[in-house]
Amino acid sequence: MNNSIISYGWAAAFLIFAVFLIFVIFKRVGRQHPIYVDEMEGHDFEYYCADLLKEIGYEDVEVTKGSGDFGVDILAVKDNITYAFQCKCYDRPIGVKAVQEVYAGRDYYDRMIGVVITNQYFTEPAIKLAAKLKVVLWDRDFIKEF
Numbered sequence: 001m002n003n004s005i006i007s008y009g010w011a012a013a014f015l016i017f018a019v020f021l022i023f024v025i026f027k028r029v030g031r032q033h034p035i036y037v038d039e040m041e042g043h044d045f046e047y048y049c050a051d052l053l054k055e056i057g058y059e060d061v062e063v064t065k066g067s068g069d070f071g072v073d074i075l076a077v078k079d080n081i082t083y084a085f086q087c088k089c090y091d092r093p094i095g096v097k098a099v100q101e102v103y104a105g106r107d108y109y110d111r112m113i114g115v116v117i118t119n120q121y122f123t124e125p126a127i128k129l130a131a132k133l134k135v136v137l138w139d140r141d142f143i144k145e146f
Helices: 002-038 042-055 096-108 124-133 140-145
Strands: 059-063 074-078 081-088 113-118 135-138
Touching: 042 059, 042 074, 042 081, 081 096, 096 113, 096 124, 096 135, 113 140, 124 135
Parallel strands: 081 113, 113 135
Antiparallel strands: 059 074, 074 081
């Protein structure tokens, strides 16, 4: 009887360890995506975002030229709504400048909605300005969802 108790004890310990190991593996796999994005150059991030938009149902996705883009990196359409996207791949929080850029670019390209996409988070002033100017903010957590 003592041998069976020891066997059950080892089996229970092994099961707990296996569950813990699976949990750790899934947590690390979930974090690999943003780490990969963090290592991208700006232009690569723009194409990554364009591909992401296509995957989630946007159409007529077009990456604008690098310089002189008037604050817009990607143009797209979804459900007959036109969008202008500004992509920011930085190592620090995104401030008001990105919001101002996409706000101006949205009007320049005659788009309905302006969006800033980033691998980081936004500063409080950027969030306040975006709300005032009706600019949509997609941060690191939004990218993780996809």
